Amino acid sequence: MxxxxxxxxxxxxxxxxxxxxxEIQLAQKLKKQFEGQEEDxxxxxxxxxxxxxxxxxxxxxxxxEERAYLEKNQKLQYEGEIEKGLLIIYQGxxxxxxxxxxxxxxxxxxxxxxxxxxxxxSESLSIAQDNSIEQLDPHKVxxxxxxxxxxxxxxxxxxxxxxxxxxxxxxxxxxxxxxEDETLKRKLWKILQVFFNINK
Numbered sequence: 492m493x494x495x496x497x498x499x500x501x502x503x504x505x506x507x508x509x510x511x512x513x514e515i516q517l518a519q520k521l522k523k524q525f526e527g528q529e530e531d532x533x534x535x536x537x538x539x540x541x542x543x544x545x546x547x548x549x550x551x552x553x554x555x556e557e558r559a560y561l562e563k564n565q566k567l568q569y570e571g572e573i574e575k576g577l578l579i580i581y582q583g584x585x586x587x588x589x590x591x592x593x594x595x596x597x598x599x600x601x602x603x604x605x606x607x608x609x610x611x612x613s614e615s616l617s618i619a620q621d622n623s624i625e626q627l628d629p630h631k632v633x634x635x636x637x638x639x640x641x642x643x644x645x646x647x648x649x650x651x652x653x654x655x656x657x658x659x660x661x662x663x664x665x666x667x668x669x670x671e672d673e674t675l676k677r678k679l680w681k682i683l684q685v686f687f688n689i690n691k
Contacts, residue, residue: 567623568615575607578629582636582665584614593670597679601687613638631686632658636665650682661686 569578579594586594598604609627616623617639624632624642632642645653646662653660661682669675683689 565618565620567611567619567627569609569611569627570605571608571610572606573609573627573629575603576628576630577603577608578611578624578627578632579608580611580613580616580632580634580638580640582613582638584612586612586666590666590670594666597683600680601683601689613640616640630658631661633661633663633686635663635669650678652682652686659686 581594594610595605598608609629613636620626621641624640634642634646637643642660645655645660647653649662649664651662653662663669663679663682664672664675669679
């Protein structure tokens with residue numbers, strides 16, 4: 492409060508001693524400087540908080556967009572060399588040892604080995620590029636179980652051969668279900684003989 496404002500409240504005349512006046516002026520000056528500094532510091536803190544949270548928020552957004560892009564455009568991970576143009580897709584992330592061994596017995600029965608095929612998990616397929624199957628360019632595709640991919644729409648019934656352009660598809664039960672069921676094993680073997688033109 493300055494001296495002019497102070498006289499509005501006082502009815503009697505105010506007398507100031509010069510030394511006291513200097514102290515009052517000095518106190519007011521210091522108060523103004525201190526308040527100015529506090530406001531500047533507060534403004535700086537607010538702007539720093541705003542910019543750092545904005546940077547963090549932008550950083551998180553960029554990270555999410557990058558992760559989504561990488562997931563959408565990831566190359567298809569597979570085992571094998573696909574020399575005979577056979578793509579095998581199985582449900583899940585990976586095969587247990589006994590199921591893997593079972594699959595390779597099936598492949599051996601149709602005269603195929605790992606170098607002849609591309610072996611892909613449904614999880615790997617779900618995060619790969621949309622055209623990843625076309626890039627591999629298989630002649631035949633066998634799908635074991637449920638998958639999250641556009642080719643799943645071709646499946647009208649298990650153990651039937653579906654032709655799409657120059658490519659043939661065969662959809663079957665999950666490998667675990669086939670491994671545990673003799674009837675499904677016979678069903679699979681019967682259709683594989685037709686699919687690969689095997690006379691045994």
